[in-house]
Amino acid sequence: xxxxxxxxxxxxxxxxxxxxxxxxxxxxxxxxxxxxxxxxxxxxxxxxxxxxxxxxxxxxxxxxxxxxxxxxxxxxxxxxxxxxxxxxxxxxxxxxxxxxxxxxxxxxxxxxxxxxxxxxxxxxxxxxxxxxxxxxxxxxxxxxxxxxxxxxxxxxxxxxxxxxxxxxxxxxxxxxxxxxxxxxxxxxxxxxxxxxxxxxxxxxxxxxxxxxxxxxxxxx
Amino acid sequence: xxxxxxxxxxxxxxxxxxxxxxxxxxxxxxxxxxxxxxxxxxxxxxxxxxxxxxxxxxxxxxxxxxxxxxxxxxxxxxxxxxxxxxxxxxxxxxxxxxxxxxxxxxxxxxxxxxxxxxxxxxxxxxxxxxxxxxxxxxxxxxxxxxxxxxxx
Numbered sequence: 001x002x003x004x005x006x007x008x009x010x011x012x013x014x015x016x017x018x019x020x021x022x023x024x025x026x027x028x029x030x031x032x033x034x035x036x037x038x039x040x041x042x043x044x045x046x047x048x049x050x051x052x053x054x055x056x057x058x059x060x061x062x063x064x065x066x067x068x069x070x071x072x073x074x075x076x077x078x079x080x081x082x083x084x085x086x087x088x089x090x091x092x093x094x095x096x097x098x099x100x101x102x103x104x105x106x107x108x109x110x111x112x113x114x115x116x117x118x119x120x121x122x123x124x125x126x127x128x129x130x131x132x133x134x135x136x137x138x139x140x141x142x143x144x145x146x147x148x149x150x151x152x153x154x155x156x157x158x159x160x161x162x163x164x165x166x167x168x169x170x171x172x173x174x175x176x177x178x179x180x181x182x183x184x185x186x187x188x189x190x191x192x193x194x195x196x197x198x199x200x201x202x203x204x205x206x207x208x209x210x211x212x213x214x215x216x217x218x219x220x
Numbered sequence: 221x222x223x224x225x226x227x228x229x230x231x232x233x234x235x236x237x238x239x240x241x242x243x244x245x246x247x248x249x250x251x252x253x254x255x256x257x258x259x260x261x262x263x264x265x266x267x268x269x270x271x272x273x274x275x276x277x278x279x280x281x282x283x284x285x286x287x288x289x290x291x292x293x294x295x296x297x298x299x300x301x302x303x304x305x306x307x308x309x310x311x312x313x314x315x316x317x318x319x320x321x322x323x324x325x326x327x328x329x330x331x332x333x334x335x336x337x338x339x340x341x342x343x344x345x346x347x348x349x350x351x352x353x354x355x356x357x358x359x360x361x362x363x364x365x366x367x368x369x370x371x372x
Binding site: 055056057058077078079080082083086087090091105106108109112113 | 286315333341
């Protein structure tokens with residue numbers, strides 16, 4: 001896949017780190033911080049690192065990113081994210097644009113112009129903190145569509161009441177489904193007869209409104 | 221004639237960015253008897269407004285959609301984006317045209333590459349460098365014909 005990454009500091013570093021491990025990606029980075037460009041080009045010799053302003057068409061022209069598959073916009077300035085995403089989408093035929101949105105209220109502005117894959121960083125972070133603060137034994141939490149659907153990763157401790165019970169006998173709400181169980185480095189796709197064991201990591205897709213019941217049923 | 225009609229229909233105008241352009245357009249609209257509001261983040265920018273200006277001036281961030289709504293932007297028929305930053309102007313213009321649905325949106329952009337980008341939306345673009353070139357060519361041609369006339 002051909003990917004262009006716009007701005008961002010630590011975010012672009014970690015993304016490059018994980019993306020460059022898969023050799024088949026062609027990666028182009030545009031960043032306004034000259035010193036940081038030097039750091040990135042030393043660390044990621046296979047990526048093309050360009051120092052410049054990605055809201056300027058001549059920089060995008062120089063970067064030769066026409067018809068790329070995906071653009072990722074990581075600036076802390078929503079205006080830069082919007083203008084660069086729009087330029088790539090409308091003028092350089094980059095069809096998929098994923099952008100960070102720093103101010104929650106700006107999400108609708110991005111939607112309004114057709115940039116519909118937005119990551120509302122402050123809201124995502126606030127949600128994760130809220131989940132971890134109120135749900136014990138929660139390993140990870142990921143909001144899916146509209147934040148109403150979530151993916152929970154719960155760890156079954158030795159005190160959990162669900163140990164030794166079959167999934168069909170658990171009082172799990174109907175708006176939740178156990179998608180997978182990670183046990184002894186193996187992934188199990190469970191059915192009603194699967195028994196819960198201590199140390200299991202359970203992945204549940206659930207509606208947000210019943211998540212507390214899910215947590216109670218599985219690890220309470 | 222068409223243009224005069226459009227201008228007559230405009231009752232409420234909001235100018236974002238009180239630089240030389242914003243202040244001058246604000247004054248013109250106010251002289252024409254329109255309900256005008258000029259918005260700028262920096263209070264000292266309003267010094268550029270003429271004493272004859274009879275509209276409102278509000279300190280605030282024009283990129284903040286909540287702030288614009290508080291100031292009844294949805295009731296305005298004209299918004300002019302005239303801050304000194306292209307990205308800010310484009311952001312505001314797209315926001316008021318697409319989200320709020322203001323009928324007449326004007327945006328000043330210094331970088332003429334952005335004209336192409338905005339041509340896909342119902343936004344009127346004012347590009348100073350393009351206007352200057354047009355004025356230059358016009359003047360230059362006229363001067364040329366004047367010289368020809370003189371030599372005849």
